Amino acid sequence: MAKTIPASQLRLHPVSVTRQMAAAFPRLKAMAEAKGLRLHHLGAGYPHPEVSDPTTYIAQKNAYFRHLAQKGDPSHSEDALRALLMPLYGYTDTIGPASARQAFATVYGHDFGFSMNPDLLVPTVGATGGISLLCSLYERSGEKIAYLVDAPTYTGFVSRAGLSSDAAFYSVDLDEEGPDPVALRAQIRKARQDGRKVAFYYTVPDGHNPGGISFSDARRQAVMKVMQEEETFVVEDAPYTYISYEKASSRPKPFIAMDPTHAVHLFTASKIGLPGPRVAFLYTEIEMTIDAGQKVPLRTLVVTEASGDTLFCNPEALRSFEAYLHDENLELRKSLWPVAQAKNAIYGENRAIVLGGLDEGLAGASDQFGWTKPGAGFFSVFTFKKRQVRTTPEFVEKLISEYGVVTIPMFGFYPDDARKRDPEAGLNQLRLSFCFSEHIGEGRRDDMREAVQAFTAAVRVECGL
Numbered sequence: 001m002a003k004t005i006p007a008s009q010l011r012l013h014p015v016s017v018t019r020q021m022a023a024a025f026p027r028l029k030a031m032a033e034a035k036g037l038r039l040h041h042l043g044a045g046y047p048h049p050e051v052s053d054p055t056t057y058i059a060q061k062n063a064y065f066r067h068l069a070q071k072g073d074p075s076h077s078e079d080a081l082r083a084l085l086m087p088l089y090g091y092t093d094t095i096g097p098a099s100a101r102q103a104f105a106t107v108y109g110h111d112f113g114f115s116m117n118p119d120l121l122v123p124t125v126g127a128t129g130g131i132s133l134l135c136s137l138y139e140r141s142g143e144k145i146a147y148l149v150d151a152p153t154y155t156g157f158v159s160r161a162g163l164s165s166d167a168a169f170y171s172v173d174l175d176e177e178g179p180d181p182v183a184l185r186a187q188i189r190k191a192r193q194d195g196r197k198v199a200f201y202y203t204v205p206d207g208h209n210p211g212g213i214s215f216s217d218a219r220r221q222a223v224m225k226v227m228q229e230e231e232t233f234v235v236e237d238a239p240y241t242y243i244s245y246e247k248a249s250s251r252p253k254p255f256i257a258m259d260p261t262h263a264v265h266l267f268t269a270s271k272i273g274l275p276g277p278r279v280a281f282l283y284t285e286i287e288m289t290i291d292a293g294q295k296v297p298l299r300t301l302v303v304t305e306a307s308g309d310t311l312f313c314n315p316e317a318l319r320s321f322e323a324y325l326h327d328e329n330l331e332l333r334k335s336l337w338p339v340a341q342a343k344n345a346i347y348g349e350n351r352a353i354v355l356g357g358l359d360e361g362l363a364g365a366s367d368q369f370g371w372t373k374p375g376a377g378f379f380s381v382f383t384f385k386k387r388q389v390r391t392t393p394e395f396v397e398k399l400i401s402e403y404g405v406v407t408i409p410m411f412g413f414y415p416d417d418a419r420k421r422d423p424e425a426g427l428n429q430l431r432l433s434f435c436f437s438e439h440i441g442e443g444r445r446d447d448m449r450e451a452v453q454a455f456t457a458a459v460r461v462e463c464g465l
């Protein structure tokens with residue numbers, strides 16, 4: 001007999017808009033297919049299958065492990081391989097194998113122009129795991145907490161940080177260069193006046209998800225100044241730093257390279273490598289003042305939190321990523337940018353097809369529609385400038401069932417306080433993604449072309465053009 005477990009202490013949290021869409025998807029897909037429509041993917045934020053081949057990833061790690069074994073003991077390489085693999089399939093401590101941290105710090109520090117200390121890297125279960133550790137650290141204080149976020153912001157952050165009933169979000173509107181630094185400072189002060197402990201400002205400065213922009217250099221500097229003067233810090237979630245469409249000379253610097261004592265960097269291999277192995281690192285040089293004025297590195301607090309949470313990280317996954325940081329000759333790469341370039345050739349082409357297709361399909365209507373041109377990442381935000389339609393769940397469902405076009409509505413990415421400021425926030429916007437399609441090569445190009453054509457045709461009909 002089914003038992004009901006008394007759970008009066010538990011709270012049910014609202015499901016994010018992306019999850020709601022995913023749940024509705026099979027029904028809408030069936031409706032579209034019943035009408036003979038093809039489905040066009042402008043919604044999902046997944047890596048493209050053309051640049052996510054696990055077989056080359058696995059071959060590289062096997063070759064690397066054999067190479068290390070051979071180098072270590074050429075006459076007994078099978079024994080040496082066993083000895084090498086044993087710890088990779090055993091328990092390791094919370095901060096994981098030193099060689100993986102060393103290789104990553106060398107390559108990443110080189111690529112982003114700063115000196116990264118490998119001893120300070122903390123492996124996390126994806127960037128998602130890094131977010132979770134930082135939130136649980138603040139939740140432990142038992143105080144009322146404030147998180148500064150963008151409007152719009154990443155739902156993965158709000159879903160995690162919002163689990164605590166002590167948390168509140170103070171949001172700052174984004175423009176094409178980033179958040180308004182004056183508003184950011186005002187929100188930090190307001191949170192403090194409201195009696196809250198300001199945890200940090202969470203953002204995605206490169207290829208913002210879902211904002212579809214990268215912060216300008218000037219805006220990064222202004223934001224960093226606010227962090228320093230207000231004695232708080234920025235958590236930069238960085239899945240798209242390598243998925244960049246900028247020339248090398250104009251790539252903006254991450255916050256961590258500007259001032260590691262006021263930034264936490266969440267690197268993840270999910271986009272530059274593969275998401276499944278969940279390889280990611282948290283890095284910071286922040287010092288916190290805790291009880292009785294004692295100074296402690298934030299990194300130490302995070303490691304304590306991580307030991308309570310994951311305790312043992314996955315050494316095989318970390319050392320496989322170490323292999324990925326080596327080239328075909330099994331030499332440590334100087335840079336991951338050549339790997340990124342191969343991926344960005346695909347994403348950049350998709351981006352050009354989608355942005356070009358919007359220009360073409362909506363030619364002569366620039367007063368009515370706008371869209372962001374992201375310098376990095378997977379997303380562009382499409383705006384109905386005259387609020388010709390309301391991008392409600394019903395509207396987005398209609399785009400799927402009647403036109404076969406999958407997009408994500410933006411309103412769900414606006415935190416509650418942003419919706420109080422403007423109840424219509426995001427209700428004239430859609431998030432379009434250009435990262436994923438079902439086919440590869442010419443089929444992928446056709447997928448992207450047909451998707452943007454179907455989208456612009458639908459927009460024209462819905463707006464009576």
Ligand SMILES: Cc1ncc(COP(=O)(O)O)c(C=O)c1O
Pocket residue numbers: 045125126127128129154156204209237239268269270275280
């Ligand atoms: C802004 C942002 N943060 C985090 C993630 C998830 O990263 P991970 O796979 O490392 O947990 C994503 C993935 O889409 C993302 O867009």
